[in-house]
Amino acid sequence: MSGRSALLCSSVLLCCTGALVGCDSGAQEPSGAPAPLSRAALEQRVAGSFTADDPHATIQARCEGGLDVRRGATRDCSLDVAEESADVHVVVSSVSGRRPLLRITPYIPADRLGDALRSALSGQGYRVESVTCDDELTGEPDETTSCTATPAEGEGRVDVHVTKVDGLMVNFDYEVVR
Numbered sequence: 001m002s003g004r005s006a007l008l009c010s011s012v013l014l015c016c017t018g019a020l021v022g023c024d025s026g027a028q029e030p031s032g033a034p035a036p037l038s039r040a041a042l043e044q045r046v047a048g049s050f051t052a053d054d055p056h057a058t059i060q061a062r063c064e065g066g067l068d069v070r071r072g073a074t075r076d077c078s079l080d081v082a083e084e085s086a087d088v089h090v091v092v093s094s095v096s097g098r099r100p101l102l103r104i105t106p107y108i109p110a111d112r113l114g115d116a117l118r119s120a121l122s123g124q125g126y127r128v129e130s131v132t133c134d135d136e137l138t139g140e141p142d143e144t145t146s147c148t149a150t151p152a153e154g155e156g157r158v159d160v161h162v163t164k165v166d167g168l169m170v171n172f173d174y175e176v177v178r
Helices: 039-047 110-123
Strands: 002-007 013-016 020-022 050-052 059-063 074-081 084-096 099-108 130-133 144-150 156-166 169-177
Touching (some): 039 084, 050 059, 050 074, 099 110
Antiparallel strands (some): 156 169
């Protein structure tokens, strides 16, 4: 049996003003290298990259820290939009002078994906106690991961793949593979 689902969590936030975001930290280290983006500056850039459908909704980003301004530097952040939340990976894709170009990619953490699948499978009549996923599901078309559903007459595997990404909304299909 297969199914379709989406997780942002809902449709509160759909529009991304750009998956690649240019920003200027404005400062340089004594060596002439760009200064890292502070946590506050990074959170502002990430939150400003998305537009809520509801004009009254606020978007807040929470990042684990600042971000080095060097190619390949990464930081994970969470966004809150009204009552919903989403997680993103932030990667410095390139640096031109002091200006880092950021790639922001949504992802569904393994535990949240497992909860969503458990709910979907239960809604289809499966007796599922838990679903454990091998890895997060990165919000890029054709990305995949596998999960294990228990106990449905023994364990069953569920294959999941991304079908579409719209802003922070990650749409995916799943298939129960016994």
